[in-house]
Amino acid sequence: MSNKQADVAVMDQYLRADTAPAMERPRTALAHVAPAVRHASESGAGDDGNPARHTADGALSLEEKPVTGLLTLRAGAHRESLATALSATLGLVLPERLSSESAGNEVCVRWMSPDEWLLSCPLQDAFDLECRLRSAIDGHIAIVNVSGGYSILNLSGSAAQNVLKKSTAYDVHPDNFMPGKVVNTLMAKAQVVLRCVESDRYEIIVRRSFADYLWLWLQRAGREHDLR
Amino acid sequence: MFLIHCPYCAEHREEDEFHAVGQAHLPRPPDPDAMTDEQWGDYLYFRKNPRGEHRELWVHAAGCRKYFNVARNTQTYEIYATYKVGDTLDLGDDPQAGATGSALNRRSG
Structure with missing residues (x-):
């Protein structure tokens, strides 16, 4: 476990549960819209100050x-290993064609392509989840954090x-x-x-x-x- | 606009989501070093441009981003079938029919 965690070397830039309180909340792509909405309309911004419009x-x-943790999962020949890791880590099955599997409101894994899935989770959990998945998988599988994209x-x-x-x-x-x-x-x-x-x-x-x-x-x- | 069936998504999708890539079923020569310049040039640059039935490689660019084969008619735009890369499809025609353009006549007859 610790071995695999050490392999993930890039991670200073990621928001993590233990550092989250100290960090400013990352700006969403539409952060610039929110203040304008607050002034210009009755409906204003959403509960979190995020851009929102309503009738x-x-x-x-x-x-x-708000910025959400997104992990791209890719597995070709070793998809069984990914399926096992996903069920052990999150209790989710790997979704079939054009479908998704959710655990609560925050975690969802989506089918993107025959060998690609997109997993979403709260931003501060993304790093931890990536580590847990990495330690559970065995085989030729890619996990990439694309939260910022x-x-x-x-x-x-x-x-x-x-x-x-x-x-x-x-x-x-x-x-x-x-x-x-x-x-x-x-x-x-x-x-x-x-x-x-x-x-x-x-x-x-x-x-x-x-x-x-x-x-x-x-x-x-x-x-x-x-x-x- | 027309709909194209993606064999990986197993759905008909709007043409906008796809790109044509070129002629399909171009096997890489097993021993390039043994080829003459002319043979290599033919392999690299020369493509069929038939009037009628044609096999092409397409990509579901805005969808699953997978490549697949399309058997279609370049004159009527009719798509006979789409099938995954690595599969073959026999439409029951003379293999040379695409090059001569006679497939269309036979189909409409």
């Missing part, structure tokens, strides 16, 4: 999540599906896109990981550099529902 009637809500948006409400329909060519009808399903697709030409968390609640993971563009797009798309 008055609650039909639509758009919010950016993405922004996660939550889109929810009865009008959320309508906003998605305007933004992506993917068929988001509940018959085809049911809770737990994950697709890599294009949204307004930006590459996203789209997940149906539950009925009328969607999670959009987008590259950090596209976050501002997609935020403005969704804000505009929600205008017909009086998103403010």
Whole structure:
């Protein structure tokens, strides 16, 4: 265990549970939006001061999540070893094609490709989780912390599906896109990981550099529902 | 716009998510050192450009990022089938049909 932990040498830069209180909370890709929202609209920012927009009637809500721990897991021939490690560490099975597995609200592993999965967890747990997975795996498997590279948006409400329909060519009808399903697709030409968390609640993971563009797009798309 | 079936996602997806990469089924020569310059040049640079049935390599660029084969018609844009890299697909045609463009006529007849 300690041996494998020592192999992970890069880690000073990561937020860890034991150093977290001393560190400033990392800025999200859309941190610059939040103050503007607070001044310009009645709905203001979210509970955490993160960017958030809502309609008055609650039909639509758009919010950016605080920076979340994201680990890319890759395994080809040794996927069984990864599956074992994941079930031992988190009690999760490795999701099959276009699906995801969650443990509570914070931890979720998504199928990305036949040999790639994306695991999300609270930021301060990411390093610890990476170490635990590394010590549990055996074989040719890659784990990469990509927490800083993405922004996660939550889109929810009865009008959320309508906003998605305007933004992506993917068929988001509940018959085809049911809770737990994950697709890599294009949204307004930006590459996203789209997940149906539950009925009328969607999670959009987008590259950090596209976050501002997609935020403005969704804000505009929600205008017909009086998103403010 | 049309839909393309990704054999790895096992779903039809919008054309926007894909990129064409070029002719499929180009085996690397087992012994490049034994080839003449002309043979090597043919392998490296010369590709079929048939009118009619063609086999191409495509990539699901905005999706699972996997490469797969597409059997399609370059004239009508009809996609006969998509299949994983490493698989083969027999459409029941003369293997040379793609080069002559006669596949289209036979299909419509």
